[in-house]
Amino acid sequence: MSSFMRLAVISSLGVYLLMFQPYWIENETVTRSIQLSPSNQNHPISNPGLINHHQQQEEKRQHQHADINQTISCLNHRPSFINQNQTLKQGSDPSINVLEHKNPTTCGRLKRNWMFYPPLSDYAKIIDQHQSNCSLPLASHHFDNTFGLGSHIILWGQALCNGMETRLRMRSHAPEWLWLDQEYCDMRQQAIMSPMLCYFPSSEYRCSDSSSVHYITDNDNIISITGDSTRYSNVSTLPNITDPRKTEDWCKLAKSSPEEKAMVRAASTEYLFQRLSPLVIQEAQRQIGIIFPNGIVPTNLVTVHIRWGDKFWEMDLPPIQEYIDAVNSILSINPTHGNNTTTAVNATTANIYLATEDPRAYKGFMEAIPNGWNVFSDITLLEINAFRPPKGNRASWAARNTKGRAGLVALASLLVAMEANMFVLTTKSNWSTIMNHLRTNIINPRCGNCTKMIDLRPGIW
Structure with a gap:
């Protein structure tokens, strides 16, 4: 056309x-008010807690200029018994019957206001x-x-x-x-x-x-x-x-x-993604508070998304060295990264957010990085991995085994990944594609095209 x-x-x-x-x-x-306290109790049908259009618009205006790190506090999870009277999907660790999360000593800070991004x-x-x-x-x-x-x-x-x-x-x-x-x-x-x-x-x-x-x-x-x-x-x-x-x-x-x-x-x-609920924001702040020192995301962060698992059915999986080379390349063309020139040389320092749910990918990446690189890993590796099958990805199994908690954790980890200004992606993966959508359509128009991306396996979605 x-x-x-x-x-x-x-x-x-x-x-x-x-x-x-x-x-x-x-x-x-009307829209449903988000309940931020655990809501596994029965809710009376006669009181759904709806707010009208004008109230919703007023909330949006309040969030437009507000610092969400001051108006919203971290989510603190309590342990959840997840396999009582429930048969876990094949592949999960049957010895684990409690889903536990770390709670940060310092609530993390988001740079981006995901409660007010009108189209x-x-x-x-x-x-x-x-x-x-x-x-x-x-x-x-x-x-x-x-x-x-x-x-x-x-x-x-x-x-x-x-x-x-x-x-x-x-x-x-x-x-x-x-x-x-x-x-x-x-x-x-x-x-x-x-x-x-x-x-x-x-x-x-x-x-x-x-x-x-x-x-x-x-x-x-x-x-x-x-x-x-x-x-x-x-x-x-x-x-x-x-x-x-x-x-x-x-x-x-x-x-x-x-x-x-x-x-x-x-x-x-x-x-x-023009407006995410406070629940997702709270969870993202919790993750940042755990992953990064003092709950502050470092400057010049590179998000590296590695989608292995069962994705080999749809694309040729990049080896770890391709990701390492891509990090060196994207840092070499970043004018604010002082240790590099305009050629693809080996970076002596780097701050990496490794967005992956695959323990093999994490292990391979950590074994390949040079000294001086700081790697901050996706929290799903720590908290959700026990509820995944040992082979393949089978994300839907993890969602069922955790009663949906994997969904909340994944969406929040996506916001953590979007704190970067450099990205190494494979857009033949849906998750990488979503990161790129958020980068090109939400972040870049608001920051003067401040982000860069290297796509190791391009896909048109």
């Missing part, structure tokens, strides 16, 4: 959405207008509960584009989404409304949908709820968004070219 045609498509869709803008303002938009790209703005257009009918997107969190996020964005093309506002359906932390997320009400609410409160639940009656199931009894502040969608009666895994069902824009597909998905990630 030519640049002219692309602008024409986006402009026409934008005009269509603006025609319905009054409906967006007139209808009440900047043209297509992300159109997504924002579309999802806020309360006159549009709802349609459901179903998570499959079998693949990794990165895959779910990428395909969520593709499903969003599919729905927009048919003028359907998307609401995800997965009341038992395996990535929801069952201790902190409201599984009784919030997860039924939208599984995205616990981590991404601005993504889906923006309208009261007062023109229809909604239903929930409570102990096998169907309960009708018609109050404006207690809306639940019976998604079984909604039309389905076309399958984002089937190429033939993709929106025309994504099918037009690999570059347009990449643009659509990057903008969808940008839209999704």
Whole structure:
């Protein structure tokens, strides 16, 4: 698709959405307040704790200039018995029945404000207008509960584009989404409304949908709820968004070219991550407080993402030496790294955040680094590894074995990775792709393109 045609498509869709803008303002938009204390108790259906659109906008304005490190404190986990009356998936250590986390002595500090990143790209703005257009009918997107969190996020964005093309506002359906932390997320009400609410409160639940009656199931009894502040969608009666895994069902824009597909998905990630819940922020601060001295991320941090595990089915896995060479290369062209020139020489010092869940990758990297390199490792290696199978990745197994805690820890570790200003990635991996989306669409436009990236296995997602 030519640049002219692309602008024409986006402009026409934008005009269509603006025609319905009054409906967006007139209808009440609601979102579930995030509960920051453990919420494994039953929640009364009559008190879902919703806030309206104006309150939500006021919260956003408050977060725009606030230092989230002062307004939000670290998450402190209590030990969780995770395999009582539960059969763990194959491969986990059967001797471990308690999920334990370290709690930092100093709460970590985030450089980036992930509670206020309104969309900047043209297509992300159109997504924002579309999802806020309360006159549009709802349609459901179903998570499959079998693949990794990165895959779910990428395909969520593709499903969003599919729905927009048919003028359907998307609401995800997965009341038992395996990535929801069952201790902190409201599984009784919030997860039924939208599984995205616990981590991404601005993504889906923006309208009261007062023109229809909604239903929930409570102990096998169907309960009708018609109050404006207690809306639940019976998604079984909604039309389905076309399958984002089937190429033939993709929106025309994504099918037009690999570059347009990449643009659509990057903008969808940008839209999704415009506002993360305090729960995810708290967990990221906890991790930073444990990983980095005094809870402060060093300058000139290089995030190295190594996705090994079962990824060999989809790409030629880079050997460790490729990652080492890439770190040397990216540091050599960084003007603020004083120990290097403009040629790819061996760096004598480096601060590395090693984003990997694979113990073999960690071991190989640590054995290969030169003296003088400081490596700060992904906390999932310490806290989640015992609940993973010894071979392959099988991220969904870790999620089930930890009752969703692996999802919260992974999202927070993603924010830790994004504290870097240099990245060594393999974008044939969904997780690397999401990092690159956040880098290009959220961070770079706000810092004058201050980040750099080397892609060892490029993919167009």
